[in-house]
Amino acid sequence: MIHLVFQPADAETLRKAMELEESLQGDIVVIKDDYAVGPLYVSDEAESWQQRRDWWQGLWEASPYSVETLPMVDDKMTVHQLTRTLEENTKEELWIWMGQNAHDVCGYYWLISQLQNYQGQVFVLYMNNLPFINEKGGIFYPVYLFEIPPAEYRKAKKLCRKVTLSEMEVDPDEWKRLCAENTMVRILEGGKKIVSKAADFFDEDILKQLTKEPQKGSKAISGVLSKMKIKTGDIFLLWRMRVLAEREEIVLTGDPSKGWKDFDVRLPGGGLPFAAEGDANDAEGVEARSADGG
Numbered sequence: 001m002i003h004l005v006f007q008p009a010d011a012e013t014l015r016k017a018m019e020l021e022e023s024l025q026g027d028i029v030v031i032k033d034d035y036a037v038g039p040l041y042v043s044d045e046a047e048s049w050q051q052r053r054d055w056w057q058g059l060w061e062a063s064p065y066s067v068e069t070l071p072m073v074d075d076k077m078t079v080h081q082l083t084r085t086l087e088e089n090t091k092e093e094l095w096i097w098m099g100q101n102a103h104d105v106c107g108y109y110w111l112i113s114q115l116q117n118y119q120g121q122v123f124v125l126y127m128n129n130l131p132f133i134n135e136k137g138g139i140f141y142p143v144y145l146f147e148i149p150p151a152e153y154r155k156a157k158k159l160c161r162k163v164t165l166s167e168m169e170v171d172p173d174e175w176k177r178l179c180a181e182n183t184m185v186r187i188l189e190g191g192k193k194i195v196s197k198a199a200d201f202f203d204e205d206i207l208k209q210l211t212k213e214p215q216k217g218s219k220a221i222s223g224v225l226s227k228m229k230i231k232t233g234d235i236f237l238l239w240r241m242r243v244l245a246e247r248e249e250i251v252l253t254g255d256p257s258k259g260w261k262d263f264d265v266r267l268p269g270g271g272l273p274f275a276a277e278g279d280a281n282d283a284e285g286v287e288a289r290s291a292d293g294g
Contacts, residue, residue: 001026002085005097006107008032009146014097017153024157026095029082033072035106036186037236040179043114048179049076059239064259079114086118094118095160098126099144101231102188106178109194112163113172122163125156128191132156143231187230202232203240203249210250212267218260241265 003026005011011028018024038055041048053072060067086092096111098104108124115122131139132152142148148156163171174194178186184199205228210220220241221234238256245252245265254263 002082002092002094003028003097004031004082004094004111005029005145006031006104007144007146010097010099010144013146013148013150014153016150020150021154021157024153029078031075031078031107031111033075033107033110034103034233034236035110036102037184037232039184040182042176042179043110059235062242062257063235063238064256064262065235079111083114083118086115086121090121092121094122096122096124096163097145097156098124099142099147100126100128100188101143102186102194104145105188105192105194106186108192109171109175109178112168113175116168116172119165119168120162122168123160124163125159125161126192127156127159130159185232199243200240202228202230202237203244206237206240206244207249207267210265210267212269214251214253214264214266216261217254217256217263217265220265221260 001024003014003024005014005028008030011030014024014028018026033056039048039052041052053070056070056072057067060070082094086094094115096108098108112122127142127145127148129141132142132148132155134140135149140147171192174192178194178196181196183196185197185201186194187197187201189195206224209223209227215223217238221237224237225231225234241250241252242256244250248268250265251268252263252265256263
């Protein structure tokens with residue numbers, strides 16, 4: 001049995017669940033790219049794949065993360081090894097785990113478009129509007145797999161079902177549709193319905209959480225993520241902050257590539273983030289250096 005998840009945190013939770021439930025034992029593979037954002041590509045188009053890679057690399061280089069951790073580079077090899085295993089052992093089963101979020105569902109559509117030759121070996125476990133018990137004993141509806149306590153995976157396992165022949169034929173068309181639309185954002189509107197949105201979809205979430213007083217990047221990003229109803233990753237939010245700063249809709253000072261606490265963000269018209277106590281001339285000097293990116 002091979003378990004496939006779309007986020008590293010899901011893999012960690014699933015490993016803990018395996019310690020409690022022997023019947024879940026198996027290998028775990030992770031698809032690392034977030035296909036809910038960024039330019040898309042049809043699986044066999046090398047040029048468009050490179051465009052997506054270059055886009056991610058640009059975001060990574062301008063972030064606190066090392067470019068060596070670029071998430072999408074391993075996915076093609078992961079699927080190649082996966083399909084080879086399914087071919088060599090026709091009794092092998094692949095279990096695809098999905099939370100009710102665009103990250104996982106978009107990843108599923110990308111993946112299933114490459115698994116059409118393995119109908120009967122591919123299973124899906126989709127946590128779609130299903131209640132679970134949290135660690136405090138309350139009922140909740142998880143958006144992400146890692147939110148489910150390991151002990152509750154015994155219940156989750158019962159959701160396993162074979163991907164039907166009809167789904168194998170229809171679901172890859174959804175990936176083709178998303179590639180044809182090729183917007184920068186995709187959101188989940190219920191079930192497995194993915195809707196394409198413009199690049200500025202999350203800008204309102206950012207602007208709502210900022211004030212005229214400067215905030216460290218780490219605090220600002222955390223605040224946005226905690227309040228937004230539809231989630232995305234911190235790298236994408238940072239990119240949108242830089243775009244908003246270029247448009248002068250927000251003020252970003254410092255260098256995000258050095259660390260999350262090495263830059264400040266605020267709405268225009270606020271205080272000076274790096275001004276020390278002193279006279280007005282000192283403050284003006286700080287403002288001039290900040291405007292130059294220093």
